[in-house]
Amino acid sequence: MKHELGIFVDETGDLYAPCGKSGIENRFYAVSLVFHDKSIDVTRAISSLDERLSHLSLPSVISEHAIHSYNLIRREYAYRDLTIRERKKIFSYMVDFLTCVHAQGVTVRTLLVNRSLYAKLDKDERGQAILTELQHQMYELLTTLGEQLFRFSEIKIYYDNGQSEISALLHKCFNQYKIDDSIIERYDAHQCDYRLLQASDMACTLTLLKAKQSHGTSFTHNDITFFNSKKGSNDAKQKISNIIFATDKCFFGTTPPSTHSMERKVTLFLLNHSSS
Numbered sequence: 001m002k003h004e005l006g007i008f009v010d011e012t013g014d015l016y017a018p019c020g021k022s023g024i025e026n027r028f029y030a031v032s033l034v035f036h037d038k039s040i041d042v043t044r045a046i047s048s049l050d051e052r053l054s055h056l057s058l059p060s061v062i063s064e065h066a067i068h069s070y071n072l073i074r075r076e077y078a079y080r081d082l083t084i085r086e087r088k089k090i091f092s093y094m095v096d097f098l099t100c101v102h103a104q105g106v107t108v109r110t111l112l113v114n115r116s117l118y119a120k121l122d123k124d125e126r127g128q129a130i131l132t133e134l135q136h137q138m139y140e141l142l143t144t145l146g147e148q149l150f151r152f153s154e155i156k157i158y159y160d161n162g163q164s165e166i167s168a169l170l171h172k173c174f175n176q177y178k179i180d181d182s183i184i185e186r187y188d189a190h191q192c193d194y195r196l197l198q199a200s201d202m203a204c205t206l207t208l209l210k211a212k213q214s215h216g217t218s219f220t221h222n223d224i225t226f227f228n229s230k231k232g233s234n235d236a237k238q239k240i241s242n243i244i245f246a247t248d249k250c251f252f253g254t255t256p257p258s259t260h261s262m263e264r265k266v267t268l269f270l271l272n273h274s275s276s
Helices: 043-054 069-074 085-105 123-145 162-177 196-215 221-227 234-250
Strands: 004-012 028-037 108-115 154-159 265-270
Touching: 004 162, 004 196, 028 123, 028 196, 043 085, 043 234, 069 085, 069 221, 085 108, 085 196, 085 221, 085 234, 108 123, 108 196, 108 234, 123 162, 154 162, 196 234, 221 234
Parallel strands: 004 154, 154 265
Antiparallel strands: 004 028, 028 108
16 A cells, blocks of 8 residues: 655745845745645645635636745735735735644654855855755754655655755755655646645745744844734734744654555656746
8 A cells, every 4th residue: 555755845045145144135045844644634724725715816816826925925926916914814824724734744844054154155155055054954854754754655755946956955865865766757747736835835934934033133124014013013023923933833743654664666746936
């Protein structure tokens, strides 16, 4: 009997952008991995999210594309003409979706690099240093998960190929960890077809917000504007703290264990980034 594990990966940040120690826009780089034991049925949570979004009567350009949480915050792309209330509702629905699937057994792990530590390096050296740190954290994560990964007969890694360096990192780490001993298949798929990829995107955003808070880094103007109310910026920071507190539990725990131990097949799905 086949027992599948889906790993939905997203990243946020720029490997090569300049970053001074006082910079806040590009200070952190994050990669999130959402682990879904496919014996756990999350279709009800997905249907609930779809229904809630449909009640907003959003333009098709939004309802038919993948939801990107930091684009919501920055009022970019498809969200440019939405009211702050509509954008906050979408954000809230995605947070609810993440916590809902977590309650069912879906788990999240994140890798985080403080880019300001490499501010003095030139562009290429900085990018390579960040990738080296991410690789170290990925190996550490795979070691921590250990035998749990080996209990699945098939592991599918979903990533939108947004940054080729991350695609290469995933391939290298899973190969070197002796998990991936099969060929890598590339499927042309749309990111909007996978709500768990969008949950991974949300996990990246929450990780960045928490990193800014815990490192004493100032929140951006967009952060404050989005979470703000009539009470002022202090209220915005409190709202961010509340969201971090409410979702913190999603970032702990381990991949749901399987009782089966079989030969593994690992597939890396590189989704068509241009469709997102």
